[in-house]
Amino acid sequence: MAYEVVKTRKPLILIILPIVSVLVFLLAWEISVAPRGVEDWRIPSTLLTKPSDVLRLAIDKMSNPNPDGATLMVHLWVSMQEAFLGYLLALLVGLPLGLLMGWFSTIRGLARPIFELIRPIPPIAWIPLTIFWFGIGLGGKVFIIWISGIVPCVINAYTGVRMSNPVLIQMSRTYGASDWQIFTTICVPSALPMVFGALQIALAYCWVTLVGAELLASNQGLGYLITMGRNLGRTDIVILGMISVGVAGAMIGMIIDRVESKLLAGIRR
């Protein structure tokens, strides 16, 4: 064998330091925040909450719907529903559109100018118009999330098709393949890695936009939890909401990573 697999050991300090760093961070946070009603050199509890209090509140919120009207799990479930509905719709519309735009010049010519008109508008800017159209229910939020997810889908699918090897296309032309055959047998498979990249990017976009959509107009969901916390002056609820959004987002990201590495074990470039 020309290569030998060499196992290198990480130095001990590089294993310990990350753990120490997180612990010191949590400890510093815990120490520097004053308990409720106490005023001294520490940060007052109206601005920040101890991590231990946040943890206690999180356990309490699992079963207690007060003061914002729903338990943590209900908020999470509502948010997930909105995010995934918007995400799936974005995939269903965006990926085929991007793939077709990449190969068929008629569709490209028709769809491109409208897409280019809509693309530079940040999805958040659609919120007022969406409220006119759909009200503050599920539909409006799904629409905003759909808009934010569809842009990376179209761009990635389009780029993926455009990057397919011209030699393959010309060879199949030589052998008499039709446009549609070339599209399905060469362009779509060569676009797959980019398409899977889009799955991840779009999900991240959807999750970010979800919080924005819920901050403004909502009656349930994690973003609503954060807004309610601020309106009630309960910093602990705000921090809990932020952490829940972060944890849920990280978990979704991890699942997508897992699925992607399974599915793309062979074709990842």
Next chain:
Amino acid sequence: MNTNTTDISNEVILPVVKGKQPLTYRGVIGNEYVLNGISLILFFSLWHWAAASHIFGHSSALATPFEVIERLGGLFSSTLAGLTIWGHIWASMKRVLIGFVLAVLAGVPLGLLMALNPLINAVIKPIFDIFKTMPPLAWISVAILWFGVQDAPKIFIIFIGSFVPALMNAYKSVVLIEPELYDVVRIMGGNRWDEIRLVSIPGSMPAISAGLQIAMSSAWTCVLAAELVSSRSGLGYVIIQGMKISDPALVIGGMMVIAAVAYTFSWSMEWLDHKLCPWRRDIEGL
């Protein structure tokens, strides 16, 4: 991609000589520019029809393109909340620029340091990973609690929104550099500092500049969200004001201005990208 050359293999690029095409029905319909025109005309007439016939049931849901243009034209001379549209553009732009520049000044050097020094990386990376997962918009409530309602909370959110991609890309960029380049420097007798100066920093430029583009679009999303939640000026304020007074022409006009400004910014970021890494000019789609 250059239109008058065709890639016939991986190595050879031959120019294609196109003679004058006869004017046929298929040729006109197949022309992309003609299709672009058709599509735009269709889009705007559909929009006009939808607005004129109150497709959403009430008149305050959609304005015709003409009403939007008229309303937008009016904003250049008259004022909204004491500012003309230029004033609102400048208010948003100022926040974006301050937050973005601060985030880049902090994020890029920190990312490079983390990539070059494993000790700093071991300390900062886990904490950064915790903060990275929280979307910047989730910080809006905390920012308002901490900094009140002036410019400071908006700049803080923009800072967070653009800090993460700026740092992430600077950090990842160093990993992507070909190790052979380091070997060359070492063979020529360079020390660690030479490696950093001659390979790491220029080699990481493309990824850093890609990170800056992401950071810029994230910054625009953040400033809009912050202004929608609480503000007295800025483009986000314009559209939320349009919503409050049920004026769809104002909302759509505001969205158009936002799109134009965001487009200008992303265009200038691309220009900056060409300046920072001129060797990358022809790579498409990355």
